[in-house]
Amino acid sequence: MRILALESSTTSAKAVLYDSDAATVETSSQRFDFANDDPAARDADDAAAQVFALGRQRLGGATVDLVTLCSTWHGVTIQSSDGRSLTPVYLWPYLGAEGVEAELRKDAEFVRWFYGRTGCMVSAIYPALKLRMMVDQGVDTSAGIVMDDGSVMFQRLTGRCATTASLASGSGLLNTHNVAWDDEIPGVMGLGELQMPEIVPSRETAPLTAQAAGRLGLPAGTPVMAPGPDGGFNQVGDGATRPGIMTFSMGTSGALRVVASAPKISQRMSTWCYRSPDGWLSGAATNGCTNTIDWVRDTVLGGVDFKAIEPQLRAGAIDVPTFLPFHFGERCPGWNAHRRGGFVGLEPQHDGLALYQAVAQGVLFNLRQCFVELVELNGQPDRIRLSGGVLSSPFWTQMAADIMGADLDLSAQANQSSVGAIRLGLTAFGLDEEGPGLSSAPVGVVHPNPAMADYYDERYEAYLVAYAQTNPSTTD
Numbered sequence: 001m002r003i004l005a006l007e008s009s010t011t012s013a014k015a016v017l018y019d020s021d022a023a024t025v026e027t028s029s030q031r032f033d034f035a036n037d038d039p040a041a042r043d044a045d046d047a048a049a050q051v052f053a054l055g056r057q058r059l060g061g062a063t064v065d066l067v068t069l070c071s072t073w074h075g076v077t078i079q080s081s082d083g084r085s086l087t088p089v090y091l092w093p094y095l096g097a098e099g100v101e102a103e104l105r106k107d108a109e110f111v112r113w114f115y116g117r118t119g120c121m122v123s124a125i126y127p128a129l130k131l132r133m134m135v136d137q138g139v140d141t142s143a144g145i146v147m148d149d150g151s152v153m154f155q156r157l158t159g160r161c162a163t164t165a166s167l168a169s170g171s172g173l174l175n176t177h178n179v180a181w182d183d184e185i186p187g188v189m190g191l192g193e194l195q196m197p198e199i200v201p202s203r204e205t206a207p208l209t210a211q212a213a214g215r216l217g218l219p220a221g222t223p224v225m226a227p228g229p230d231g232g233f234n235q236v237g238d239g240a241t242r243p244g245i246m247t248f249s250m251g252t253s254g255a256l257r258v259v260a261s262a263p264k265i266s267q268r269m270s271t272w273c274y275r276s277p278d279g280w281l282s283g284a285a286t287n288g289c290t291n292t293i294d295w296v297r298d299t300v301l302g303g304v305d306f307k308a309i310e311p312q313l314r315a316g317a318i319d320v321p322t323f324l325p326f327h328f329g330e331r332c333p334g335w336n337a338h339r340r341g342g343f344v345g346l347e348p349q350h351d352g353l354a355l356y357q358a359v360a361q362g363v364l365f366n367l368r369q370c371f372v373e374l375v376e377l378n379g380q381p382d383r384i385r386l387s388g389g390v391l392s393s394p395f396w397t398q399m400a401a402d403i404m405g406a407d408l409d410l411s412a413q414a415n416q417s418s419v420g421a422i423r424l425g426l427t428a429f430g431l432d433e434e435g436p437g438l439s440s441a442p443v444g445v446v447h448p449n450p451a452m453a454d455y456y457d458e459r460y461e462a463y464l465v466a467y468a469q470t471n472p473s474t475t476d
Contacts, residue, residue: 001435002062003425004216005418006055007070008149009230010091010252011039011291013051014070015058016418023437025422027415028058040094044077044085044152051153052215059217066428067157067208067216068421069227071150073170073274076127078134078144083155086144090130092253093287093328097124097133098337104129110188116265117185119169119176119273124329124337125287128172131191142192146173150227151197157215157224158206162198166232169274169281174199176263176273176280200226202277203428225425230417231255231283232276236433237420238385238411239440241278246374246381248408249416250390250400253331254289254367257281258378270333270373277424282378284332284370288325288341289363290389293396295327296359300352306393312353313395317455320354321345322466323362332370336472344466360396361456364403365463371404385442387411401446403456409442 001021007014017026032050034042055067074092079085090096101124105111111122120126127148131141147155148171151163168174168181173196175182186194205223213220231249235257240247246258263273264282271284297303327341343358350358375381386408390396401408423433423440434440 001426001429001431002064003066003068003422004055004059004064005068005070005421006051006153007230007415007418007421008047008051008072008153010072010093013047013054014415014418015051015055016415016422017058017064018422018435018438020435020437025419025437026058027418028054029415030054038094040091041088041096042091044079044089044149045156047089047149048153048156056215056217061217063218064222066205066223066225066425067218068225068425069150069153070230070233070417070421071148071153071167071227073167073229073231074125074127075148076130076171077147077152078139078141079147079152079155080144081161087134087139089149089152092125094130095124095329095337097129100124100129100132100136101337112269114172114185115269117175117177117182118172119263119265120172121269121272121335123331123335125331126170126172128185128189128191131194132189135191140192141194145195145197147197150229154206154224154227157208157212159209160206162200162204162226164202164226164228164277165199166202166275166277167227167229168199170229176275179275202226202228202424205428225421225428228277228421228424231257231274232281233417233420233424234387235259235276235281235420236423237416237440238387240385241276244382246384248384248386250289250386250388252289252291253285253287254363255283255285256367256370256374257283258374258381260378264377266373266377268333268373269335271370271377272332282374284374286325286363286366286370287328287331288366291328292325292341292359292363296356300355309356310393310395313357314353315395317452318354318357319349320358320361321347321350322459322462323358324466324470325359325362325366333373334471338472339470342470344470345462360399361403361459362463364400365460368403368460383409385409385411386446387416397446398449401448402452403460405448405453407448408446410444410446412439412441412443
């Protein structure tokens with residue numbers, strides 16, 4: 001069995017080729033290159049073309065039994081019925097709907113109603129609010145079909161306009177209780193008569209069209225699986241498809257997720273409730289993670305290679321300022337797009353490495369906030385599975401275990417979302433998702449260092465004080 005997984009992530013195109021006979025997983029990744037100045041508002045066909053070109057390169061003329069598609073949650077674009085882009089794809093980092101968020105947040109009753117129906121907070125990251133932004137800008141949102149990166153790729157390859165409940169659940173337009181497009185939200189939000197893609201099962205396939213076959217160098221008729229989100233596929237990739245196993249992914253953004261047996265709606269509205277390919281997910285996410293580490297490396301340390309930074313990092317309880325990782329806005333737990341990042345308690349003796357370690361701590365303190373909320377809502381997990389770019393830094397990986405105060409299983413596979421799409425694809429053919437070369441067993445466990453517990457607890461308390469003092473809703 002050979003499967004090609006194509007992924008359109010926040011910053012990169014990815015192509016992963018799986019061969020069960022050879023038990024191999026071969027990965028290609030390439031950062032997107034867009035002509036416009038804002039990659040968070042990108043051309044859907046440009047992104048798809050770069051993903052397809054990388055997939056064709058990865059294949060090198062070989063054929064596959066299945067193509068799977070993965071994209072991020074929270075993207076939105078208006079597409080014509082004949083496959084033309086009427087608007088850019090606005091991804092989750094796009095902050096243009098901040099004004100809509102601020103206006104809607106004034107109505108506490110609406111906020112709780114919206115959150116209770118969709119499992120999504122009234123936040124600028126969500127497509128529902130971006131559509132309201134488009135309406136305010138004079139865009140006719142009823143002129144085309146509401147789609148995202150994943151459904152655009154599926155349409156361009158198969159001619160079929162469809163998505164999955166898992167991908168749709170991150171839109172603020174899906175009713176999380178009946179798992180269908182909500183019939184009240186478009187009217188209440190003044191979005192017009194929206195045209196929505198068909199919601200199909202996560203393992204549904206459609207044949208590659210003759211017109212699109214050349215884009216991948218595959219025969220027409222090759223099955224293409226309906227698109228899914230990176231977060232949902234991450235659960236499958238990590239084998240975390242039952243309650244009790246929490247995934248902890250630290251990529252461009254950071255997220256913690258756990259499978260739930262029913263929709264989990266936080267009374268404090270501090271978490272989200274989406275869909276995995278097969279059920280509900282209770283989770284919390286942050287806007288700043290490896291993107292924040294990239295920022296401090298580039299702006300403070302002059303872009304030095306991470307391999308050169310790692311040996312210089314200082315173990316033990318050291319003096320660093322507090323960092324608030326919100327220069328991309330805040331997602332969980334406070335959902336405040338107006339929050340901004342910065343250092344608190346900066347002193348003359350703090351050098352570049354101190355600032356770097358402060359940023360690494362700040363990212364994890366925000367994720368610890370999310371962890372506390374999820375544990376209160378779902379209970380303590382049996383296992384926590386760590387994946388993402390964090391694993392390339394042993395120092396940051398150990399810091400994650402120390403700050404969370406929990407054992408962290410290390411994921412065996414890189415690119416867990418693409419691997420999850422492959423694993424789901426195997427089950428679509430009635431095969432075991434634990435195919436050769438795809439074991440979900442951890443490759444190791446990182447234990448928290450008890451000697452660091454008091455230090456990080458004190459640092460976390462200082463972070464919470466700074467977090468409260470810099471809340472834009474309470475400061476002048």
